[in-house]
Every structure is written in C-alpha cells, then in structure tokens.
Amino acid sequence: MPHRALTAMTDDPSRDERLRAANRRTGLILFAIALLFFFGIILSRMFDDPRVSTGVVGGAVLLFLIVAIGRHLRK
Amino acid sequence: MSSVPHDIVVGGIPHDEHAHHPKGIMRWITTTNHKDIGTMYLWFSFTMFMVGGVMALTIRSELFQPGLQIVRPEFFNQMTTLHGLIMIFGALMPGAVGFANWMIPMQVGAPDMAFARMNNWSFWLLPPAATMLILSLFVPGGAAETGWTLYPPLSIQSGMGLDLTIFAIHIMGASSIMGSINIITTILNLRAPGMTMMKLPLFCWAWLITAYLLIAVMPVLAGAVTMLLTDRHFGTSFFNAAGGGDPVLFQHVFWFFGHPEVYIIILPAFGIISEIIPTYSRKPLFGYASMVYALAAIAILSFLVWAHHMFTTGMPTASILFYMYATMLIAIPTGVKVFNWLATMWKGAITLEAPMLFALGFLFLFVVGGFTGLILAIQPIDVQFQDTYYVVAHFHYVMVAGTLFAFFGGTYYWIPKWTGHMYDEKLADWHFWLSFIFFNVAFFPMHFLGLAGMPRRVPDYAQQFTDWNMVSTIGAFGFGLSQLLFLYTVVKCIRGGAPAPAKPWEGGTSLEWTLPSPAPYHSFETPPTVK
Numbered sequence: 027m028p029h030r031a032l033t034a035m036t037d038d039p040s041r042d043e044r045l046r047a048a049n050r051r052t053g054l055i056l057f058a059i060a061l062l063f064f065f066g067i068i069l070s071r072m073f074d075d076p077r078v079s080t081g082v083v084g085g086a087v088l089l090f091l092i093v094a095i096g097r098h099l100r101k
Numbered sequence: 102m103s104s105v106p107h108d109i110v111v112g113g114i115p116h117d118e119h120a121h122h123p124k125g126i127m128r129w130i131t132t133t134n135h136k137d138i139g140t141m142y143l144w145f146s147f148t149m150f151m152v153g154g155v156m157a158l159t160i161r162s163e164l165f166q167p168g169l170q171i172v173r174p175e176f177f178n179q180m181t182t183l184h185g186l187i188m189i190f191g192a193l194m195p196g197a198v199g200f201a202n203w204m205i206p207m208q209v210g211a212p213d214m215a216f217a218r219m220n221n222w223s224f225w226l227l228p229p230a231a232t233m234l235i236l237s238l239f240v241p242g243g244a245a246e247t248g249w250t251l252y253p254p255l256s257i258q259s260g261m262g263l264d265l266t267i268f269a270i271h272i273m274g275a276s277s278i279m280g281s282i283n284i285i286t287t288i289l290n291l292r293a294p295g296m297t298m299m300k301l302p303l304f305c306w307a308w309l310i311t312a313y314l315l316i317a318v319m320p321v322l323a324g325a326v327t328m329l330l331t332d333r334h335f336g337t338s339f340f341n342a343a344g345g346g347d348p349v350l351f352q353h354v355f356w357f358f359g360h361p362e363v364y365i366i367i368l369p370a371f372g373i374i375s376e377i378i379p380t381y382s383r384k385p386l387f388g389y390a391s392m393v394y395a396l397a398a399i400a401i402l403s404f405l406v407w408a409h410h411m412f413t414t415g416m417p418t419a420s421i422l423f424y425m426y427a428t429m430l431i432a433i434p435t436g437v438k439v440f441n442w443l444a445t446m447w448k449g450a451i452t453l454e455a456p457m458l459f460a461l462g463f464l465f466l467f468v469v470g471g472f473t474g475l476i477l478a479i480q481p482i483d484v485q486f487q488d489t490y491y492v493v494a495h496f497h498y499v500m501v502a503g504t505l506f507a508f509f510g511g512t513y514y515w516i517p518k519w520t521g522h523m524y525d526e527k528l529a530d531w532h533f534w535l536s537f538i539f540f541n542v543a544f545f546p547m548h549f550l551g552l553a554g555m556p557r558r559v560p561d562y563a564q565q566f567t568d569w570n571m572v573s574t575i576g577a578f579g580f581g582l583s584q585l586l587f588l589y590t591v592v593k594c595i596r597g598g599a600p601a602p603a604k605p606w607e608g609g610t611s612l613e614w615t616l617p618s619p620a621p622y623h624s625f626e627t628p629p630t631v632k
Contacts, residue, residue, distance in 0.1 A: 045290060049215040052286045060278050060320045067324035067354060071339050076350060084357060087317045088404050094313045095397045098298045 063087055122622075130225070133217035134622060135202045136519075138224050142199030143512075145227055147588070149191030150505075152235065154581050156184040161543075161577040163560050164570050177560035178246035179238065179262070185249030186266065189366070190273045191231050193500065196508050197369035198223075198280050201308045204515065205284060207613035207620060208302045210293025210629045215286035216279075223279035230272035237262035237269075248558060250355055253340040253348040257332050264333070267326045274319045281312035281319075293612065295631035299393070302611045303386065306393050307372025310400045314361050314368075317404075322358040325351060349414055356407035364403040367499060368396060370507030371438060374460050377514050378442050380608035381457035382449030388441040395434035395441075402431045412483045421480050428478035435471055439464065454606075455529030459510030462537050463503060470498025473548070488558070491551025497544045509536070509587065516594055517601030521619035524594040532590060535583035542576025 066086065070079035122128055129141060159180050163171045172180070202220065206213055214220045237244040242260025245251065256263055288301070288309045301309075328339040329351070338344025340351040379386045386392065408416065408424045442464060451457070473495040477483050486492060513529050516522075546569035555566045562570065601618040612629060613620070 048290050049286050052289060053216060053219075053282050056282045056285060056316055057278075060282075060316050062320075063317065064320035064324050064327075067321050068328060071328060071350075076347075080350070080354070083321075084404075087321065087357075088401070091313055091317050091401055091404065095310055095400060098309070099394065099397060 059090060131221070133213070133221050135206050135214045135217070135220065135624075136620065136622070138214075138220050139199050139202030139204075140519075141224050142195050142202055142227075145224070145231075146192050146196035146199055146508075149187050149195070149231060150584070153184050153187035153192055154584070156180045156187065158577060158581055160184065161574040164562070165574040166571070167562050167564055167567055169561055172560070174560045175243060175246055178248075178558065179244040181558050182245045182248055182266075183234065183238070186234060186270075187231070188500070189249065189362070190270065191227075191234070193366045193504050194273075194277060195227060197308075197311070197366065197504075198277075200304075200369060200373065200508070200511055200515075201280075201284050203519065204613060205287055205305055205308060206291070207518075207616060207624045208305050208611050209288060209291060209296060210612050210625050210631070211287060211291035212623045212626050214283050215291055216283045219279050220283055223276045223283070226272050226276040226279075230269040230276070233265050233272070234269040237265035240265065250352075250359070251326065251329065252355070253329065253332070253346075253351050254342065256329055257341055264330065267330050270326050271323055274323045277315050277319050281315040284308055284312040285316070293625070293628040293631050299390065300631060302372075303375035303389070303392055304369070304372035307368045307375070307396055310396050311365050311368045314365050314400055314403070318358040318361045318365070321354060322362075325354040325358065349411075352411050352414060353408070356410045357404070360407040360410065361400070361403040363496075363499065364399055366504050368400070370463070370504040371396065373507045373511040373514070374442065374463055375438075376611070377456045377460040377510050378445050380514070380606050381454060381460070382446045382451050383608040384445055384449040386441065387444035387447075388437075391437055392441055395437040398434040399431060402427065402434070406431065409478055409480075409483070412480045413487050425478055425480050429475060432471065432475055439468060439471075454513070455524070455526060455533055456510040456514035458530065458533040459506045459513070462533060463506040463510065466498055466502030466506065466537075466540070470495055470503060473498065486551055488556055489551035490547040490555045490557055493557050494544050494547035494551060497547070501544070502540055506536070509533070512587075512591065514606070515613070516591065517605040518613055518616070518618050518620055520595050520598075521601050522594050522598035523601050523605060524598065525590055528586060528590040528593070532583060532586045535586065536580060539576050539579030539583055543573050543580050544576070546570075546573045546576075 063083065063086070066083040067080070070076055070083045073079040122134070123131060129137065132138060132141075159172065160177065163169070163177055202214065205211075234244075240261045242262055244262040245256070245259055245266045247256045247259060247263070251263070251266070288305055292301070328337070331337040332339050332341045332346065336344075338346035340346045340348050342348055375386060375392060406424055406428045408420060409428045412421065412424075442460075453461075473491070477486060477492065477495060509532070513524055516524050550566055550569050550573075553566065555562055555570075603617050604614040605618070606614075612625075612631075615629065616624060
C-alpha cells in the first residue's frame, strides 16, 4: 500500500505550493549556513594565524545567531 | 495557560487515516508522520538512556570501594567516554527532538513537520550511529578512552574505536542539523493563521532557539572531529604538536561547540517546564515576553563563555576576567526564568500531579546545579575544583535533574494526548519521589568528594573517599532501578487505562488540547485560526 508522505498543508492547492516553495527556500538557506560553518572552521586552520581566522568564523557564527533570533523578537 | 492567552477557532480536525499507511514494521521504517517519528525518537532515547545508565552503573560499581575489583582501568575509561557520548548524543538530544516532533506541529496548528521525508531520514540515521558507537567496544583496542571531549594528543594516538566514534558523531550531527532545519521551517512557515511569534507556546520558542544553536554549532563540532580524523590518518597537523599543530586549539573549537551544547540540552527542558507550571498553577505564564528574551539572551551568551572550561590551560588575565564575568552574566536571564516560574505559581490554584512534581523537582535541583556552575565560573575556585567530582556533581544536577526531570514531567503531561489513556498517578508519583531521593543520594555526595579533592575519570581512589563513594553508588543503583518503574508506568498507559478527554488538564490552553485524545494521525488538515 503506498505510503502517504505529504499531507495538504492548506485547503488551497496554489497556496500549498507556495508554502512548499517557502519551506524549500528556508531549508536550503539553513543548510547552506551549516555547510559554510563546517568548511569555514576547517579552512580557518589553514591560515598563518589560525587564531584570527578562527575568530572570524566564530564571529560569523555569533552574528548568525544574533540576526536569526533577533529578527523574530520584534514580531 | 501554557503561553499567552489567545482565542482559538478549531480548524478541520481530520478523519483517522490509520487505514492509509502500512502496518507492522514497515509503518515505522517508512513513516513520515511526525507522531510516529516522535515516538521512535522517544523510545530510542529511552533505550540509549538505559544503555548509558548500565555504563554509569559499571563506573559506580568499580568506585564502590577503593582498589580495582571489577573492570580494567582502560575499560573504565572507555565506559566514562561512552557514557558521556551516549547520554548526550543518544539520550538527551534525541529525547528533546522526540518531544519536538510530537508537539510542535500540534502546538503551531500544522498538519505535520515541514519536511516529512527528511524527518524520517534524520531519525533513521541515529540507530546505525549509536550501534557504531557501542560496537567500538569490540574493535581492537576497544572504544575511545579520551572522555567525551576527545582531546588530542590522546585522541590522535588512540585506536580504531576513536575512528568509529568520530563517524558516529558525524552521523548524529547530520541528523541533528536535519532535525533543526525541519523544526525551524515548521515553526516559521507552518504556523496557524493568527499565531504571531509572540503567541507561540514557550516550548516552540525554546525549540526554535535551540534549533538555531544546533545549526550554528554542530558544523563546528563536525569540522573539529574531521580535522582530528585527518590528523590521525592523512598526515595533517591541525592539532598534532609534533607537526606544528596546536592541541589547545582543539579545546577552543570543541568548547565553542560544547558550551552551547549544554544549552541545546537544557533549553527544550525550559520549554517543557514553561508549559507544565502554568497548567498546574491554573494561571497564565508570568512575564511571557521576558521569558522569550531570556531564552534568546541565554543562547547568545552561551557563545561567549566557552573558555571557562579551559581556565587551567593558561590564558591572559584579561581573557580570564572576560570569560569569568560573561559566565556569571548567564545567571541573570536564568534568574529571570526561575523568578517567572515562581511568580507563575504565586497565588495559583496549584495541584501536584506527577508533571508538576517533576517541574518542582526540576526547579529545586536545577537551581542547585546553576549555583554550583556559578561557583565554578570563578577562576580561582575553578583552578582548585577542575577535574574533581565537584564538576561531575554540577553537570549531573543540570543534565539529569534539569533535562531528564523535565522529560519525565513532559511525558506524563502529554502522554494522555499521545495514547488516549490517563497514566497511573500513584505509580508516577512513586517514580518522582524515588527518582528525587535516589538522585540526591547519588550525586549530592559528589560535591563533598570534589571539595575533598577526589579526581574524576580514575578507577581507583584514596581510602578517605570510601564512605561517600559507597553512598553515591547505592544512590546510583536506586536511581537506575527507579527508571524501570517509569518504563512500567508508560507501557501500562499505552496498553490501557482510563480514557483521556481532549483536555485532561483544565489549565492547558495551547492548540494541542483542542485535538481529541489520542491525537489523530494528521493533526490539523485545515489550520485553526488563532485570534
């Protein structure tokens, strides 16, 4: 018996499609950020002074968090 | 009222769709339903809790008396390493994701998680990873014996077990990142009409912030262990001092992940407690907005304090002072939360069902763990206490009495909605009191042992530490056995019991209580409207 993977999110098919596109967009952005931090922390070790480059990656992580959480606090 | 007062217009509650999905084992392997996946996460978490618990009891058995009696020192070290890794990555984190899977779609008024297939994948990555971790005990050289922190140079020299540990961490990290993407997307995009961010239940807020933390730090951990792997096998020298690398830099990167990890584990517990206390106090949560801001502040500050784990590695005085004061600063938003929970209870019509008992136990014991954390934040004291049993006592008060008690409370709170049956209140009360008493018997004496200078991660100790170690071991066995009562109570509730109404707790006001019990297979096919 086929497994029903996806439920309708709304009763309007066109709105449903827009919602799925928005989900994909949000998911891809978050995935890209995770990839950036993964490679960023490895590449930061390859510079002459890894303390500075690691600091840059650490700062980027912190900035992401402040922006990501902060933008919801105003709503 | 679990979050903020708002009126709810119930949307289309769907027909039961149990006829439309496979039966038997295939249901669980192929499922994309958030409730099935949540159930699997919770059972996986409990299984890992038992496995990690057996390892803890092995450690406590060896420490019952001085002298080596039961295991070899190498095996003891492997047990401490695996106990830490399994409890953190196998029990606590998946447990929190289990609650998120079950409750977030129901609390935001969504039919399911945003990425239903990815949800299945992120769960099914966990069993192979955990298996790999446990099987590392049986490879030549045994499991990793570095402690869960995997510090080089020992981790560069360890045997094949450490490679399996690194792969397991990679897989579990990938699972966590996928789970986080799913949770963030569900909360941001699938909220019911009218549910603004400041109307979200506190549990959803706590998980949203936790998921952002996970996206930020899991890749950093994955990067660190990848570099460790290349140092071990591909001739690089990121952390290998012999090749010009810096082992202390590993500690910086690890704790840049490791300290926020503590909050990744505790924030969902804060969310659960913020649901339970208003319900059984029959009052709205005091200071909803300040609770949200406190969660955000804790999350952001958690990124600025990692080096307090490394005070004894040597650092400039200015750095010591920065990390010391920044760590103390976390007590402020945490204090705001504790104050708000107490203010919620103030003059409330409180009843003491099992979830509330666990919430009160959480409050009392988490504050003890918080205060010992504050003591450890003071560098001159930390220099004395580092690597003693004082630290072990501190983090078990946060992890076990904090997170685990919140999970127990959350299970009793929501199990009527999950199963359609009420749990046995008397058994659940017994479970709380046994857990509370034995937890303190097991872990409170560790403060004394630490103050007296007993080092951690050693299989043997000097004679003068014997008495408190015996007490601690008895407490640990009592606590472990008490959890069998939890298993029995849950299984009994699943198999039957008094039918649960849609809203078994009169104080519950969030969306999940508008659904029948047990909740239908797909929660809301037509979104409810929140006014």
